[in-house]
Amino acid sequence: MSEIQFNSIPVNLNVPGQYAEFDPSRANTGAVTVPQRTLLIGQQLAGATAVAGQPRRVFSPDEVGALCGRGSQIHHMAKRLLAADALTPAYILPLADKAAGTKSSRTLTVTGPSTAAGTVVLYVGERRYAVGVSSGMSAIAVAAAIIAAVNADADRYLDAAVDGADAFKVVLSARHKGIDAGNVRVTLNRYDGETLPLGVGVAIGALTAGTGDPDLTDAIAALGDQWYTTWVLGGTDGANLALVKAELADRFGPLRQLDAYAYAGINLDAAAAITLATGQNSPWLSLVDCADVLTPTWATAAHVAGCDTAEPDPGRPRQTLPLTGVVATAEALGRRTFAQRNQLIEGGVSTLKVDADGTVRIERLTTTYRTNTYGVTDKAYFDTETLHLLANLRYTLRSRFALKYPRHKLGADGSTGPNVMTPAIARAEIVSLYIDTWMEQGWVEGGEALTQFIAELVVERDGTDPNRLNSRLPPDLINQLRVSASQIQFIR
Structure with a gap:
């Protein structure tokens, strides 16, 4: 029997010609990693x-x-x-947004008038609003300027509006209903040199949480x-x-x-x-x-x-x-x-x-x-x-067998012939995978861990289903250098 088993060229081909097919089973030599999305x-x-x-x-x-x-x-x-x-x-x-939900909000209470020119630097999340204030500017005017600055930002986290009862108050409300979407920090003067103008105060009220995600x-x-x-x-x-x-x-x-x-x-x-x-x-x-x-x-x-x-x-x-x-x-x-x-x-x-x-x-x-x-x-x-490593171990294991042995027969150890998989062949393939991919990529440990892996690896045909191959793999995952601890015993 020929050692070459064709996948697409039929054995009963009688028409003269030169025929060649491609077999990609050996094309994937590197690590096949999980496709990220x-x-x-x-x-x-x-x-x-x-x-x-x-x-x-x-x-x-x-x-x-x-x-x-x-x-x-x-x-x-x-x-x-x-x-x-x-x-x-x-x-x-x-x-x-959930129709029955509500938006979170908080109120800024502005006091004035300013006694000197300056800048109110407001942070909504990390977004910075520098609001110019002239000397003698009233609290209502400062509040209006804050509202204008926030709403002019197309990418703002929150909407700004004047309080219906008090024009010196600014209501910052979420652009979404729900609990988390509107939970945005509001603060003043994040960096050195940022201070409120003299005479101006801005009190940031507590968050009224939204409801209904x-x-x-x-x-x-x-x-x-x-x-x-x-x-x-x-x-x-x-x-x-x-x-x-x-x-x-x-x-x-x-x-x-x-x-x-x-x-x-x-x-x-x-x-x-x-x-x-x-x-x-x-x-x-x-x-x-x-x-x-x-x-x-x-x-x-x-x-x-x-x-x-x-x-x-x-x-x-x-x-x-x-x-x-x-x-x-x-x-x-x-x-x-x-x-x-x-x-x-x-x-x-x-x-x-x-x-x-x-x-x-x-x-x-x-x-x-x-x-x-x-x-x-x-x-x-x-x-x-650990989860990332396990995902890649499983994916490369599945990929190795799917790419190299997609249409193989299954026999007991000692079985021969083309396209025949046996527990011994599978075992050798898994050990090879451990060495040439998992160890090579630094996903598992070598040395004693490899010896233990080979000793404890189990590959066998299922006892009730002769078409099923079972395996149990004991990989020792690589760890991460988190803590370096040293004791320095000095002499003087």
Whole structure:
């Protein structure tokens, strides 16, 4: 029997000629990594042309602004995502406001008149509004100037309007209904040299929270089995987080195998943040602590996701990556302490760190998973890199067999003939995969770990289904250099 088995050239070919076919089974020699796609889930403005609840690929923030409304939540999410990673395919899942929802708001109370010329520097999120004030300007006139400056910004986070009862008051209201979309920080004088004009006061009132986030049930159903590897959530209400966690768990399972991971931003006190993370306990969800940044939580989370997807190595820690464009709060307002950040990480909250020059960086990205089904502490899925590594191990394993052995027969060890797979052949292929791809890429450990992998690897035909090949793989995942501890024993 011939050793060459053709796929397309028939054996009973009688017409003279020269025939050649191509066989791509040996073409893929490098690592086949998970095909990345990022999905932004956020609210669009009324009158937007994008179809709510339907995913759509986008290529620029301006395109998202045109589709979903400039200054919309999802527009700003796209700005931050694409600033960090413009190469990974990006998709939006725009949401309409919930009809029964309400908008958040807060009031600025202006006092005056000014006794000297100057500038009111107002920050809404990280967006800066420098409002010129002349000497003798009344509180009502200053309030009107603030309103004009904010509303002139097409990409503003909030709308500004005069209070119906008091013209010296400015009402800042969300552009969306719901809880998270309008939770935007408002502050004055972020940088040195920014001070209120003499005689002018601006009191920032407490936030009146909005209500009613959009329901994600239909939007998630519309995704079908399309693979989106990284999700960014515009909201963190309990009902929608439960829907997302259930969907991601199902996608992670052995039948769908659509590994995906979600990021969401939060701005809570440390205890409340840990409580929220504890209640999620999901290997597929990161809650990013945004307490030290002016940029809204959902925009910051999008930037973090972009930094994550822009890193080609699934096992390399994302720590120290800068969030360029995300603006930190003023140091004078106080920032998370070392002890707080340490406890946040332990409690399942991802942390950011602010440099002395104000640069915001990723400190540690962690999942919210901390206990197993029995409530016992479980660090199996502590860090996001673990999930990324597992996704790539599974994908390369599946790809190796799908590309090299797509139409093979299955026999017991010792079986011969063309296109025959046996447990021994499969075992050798898996060991080869461990060495030439997983170790080569730095996804798993070598040395004793390789010896252990070979010793504990099990490949066998199923006991009841002779057409099924079963295997159990014990890879030792590469770890991340998080802490370097040294003891210096000096002599004098």
